[in-house]
Amino acid sequence: MFSWVDGQPADTLAVKNRGLAYGDGVFETIAVKAGRPTLLARHLHRLVEGGARLSIGVDAQLVERELLAAAALLGEGVLKLVITRGDSQRGYAADPLAAPRRLVLANAPAAYPVSHAQQGVRLFDCQTRLAEQPLLAGLKHLNRLEQVLARSEWSSPDYAEGLMRDTSGRLVEGVFSNLFLVRDGHLLTADLSRCGVAGVMRAELLAQAERLGIQVQVRDLWLADLEGADEVFVCNSVYGIWPVYAFVSLNWSAGPLTRKLQSLARAVLDV
């Protein structure tokens, strides 16, 4: 595969980059099909919003041109785009004149077992909790040690994902997915104002639900909500939707609303 730094082929980055020093940046993980980035408008929207919240200038037009060019070259696979605040000297204070740096990493398609989408997945019960930090909540920023710790908790292929709670015990998300519950034909997903990553597929599904007239509640979720759910699924912008069939002693079948949204998710990823 290939990588570009500021639009030029490169497989290294300056050691003074603030992405390395402090995780001072944001990223997107974008599925590429038939030479085109999928869900591009939503990825660019989140990137610009994340940059704005961290005061990192994102040139969306330049990024879009680079993503289109990289996707055309890649054909099929996954692009990772990283925007950091750029380089700086020692110390947390940023150089206001430092130019943000763009990194594009092209990867092969994700190789998940077909059964994850068909039969569904079992979720690991992660003990790593998400800290509550409203200033960073929702952002796909580069401070991801909580996800690294959570993902290190299991190695068995019996678990395709892990369920993460916040430090107060609310159910928030998967390690690399967002979580949805179905109850009485309604959708529920976690409010992400304290922690969590507001996924691009989550945003797409919320928009699709509105279009279809499906009622959605975005609110705090607790174990009781999971226990009372008729269907459970996780989603992200690379694999779409995986039904969840088990978590600890709870079990579900992949229900009709999960299957309906799954085919919609597949459609936007197969563009």
Added chain:
Amino acid sequence: MFSWVDGQPADTLAVKNRGLAYGDGVFETIAVKAGRPTLLARHLHRLVEGGARLSIGVDAQLVERELLAAAALLGEGVLKLVITRGDSQRGYAADPLAAPRRLVLANAPAAYPVSHAQQGVRLFDCQTRLAEQPLLAGLKHLNRLEQVLARSEWSSPDYAEGLMRDTSGRLVEGVFSNLFLVRDGHLLTADLSRCGVAGVMRAELLAQAERLGIQVQVRDLWLADLEGADEVFVCNSVYGIWPVYAFVSLNWSAGPLTRKLQSLARAVLDV
């Protein structure tokens, strides 16, 4: 100045390094005097402990040799040492065979005004709160967006440091310092089991206080503790101790215990 990656001169690092991808690593900032790293044993101890908590293997003997060699070359200045979990493919799961990577960055001596140590400093009242995450508390890891946001809150040279609280309102630390209060001849400093960085100079001062028979309380600190303090100071392993003379409407003079510990801190940094 110069930089080494895995012991070799280099000013770039692989774009696949997990330090960049996730902030997956730890670091130390070490003052160098007369060709020697100061407080080296304490820095190495924290590095190994941090690596152990994150399951990143740190070869302390190799790191020590590199730091001694880099310090000899630098003569006087500041060494930043970063240990990351190494390189990996896309995804949070680490490759258990990936070798941790060592980065040494040599910098010129920190250029703080002499008045910071002599007359003391005014602290900015940071609105960025520290999230409570026991799994990462105390560690000097690479997820430092909270410090980046806090440091961006002020640009006036009237403030040499900023005071950070946690999301529950406890006083925790400075953006790049630890906080100590003096009350009735006793020392108080924040308990760091929920958040904060357990500084090497803080550890040195706690050890010195024990040696001198000064009573120390390591506990939760609140605004009332600050209001009732006879003396206030901040510390780190580069500048030693700065007395604090003002925070919002509160004022203090640099008192006898601050001055005594300041001269001890200067002595260990002037080795």
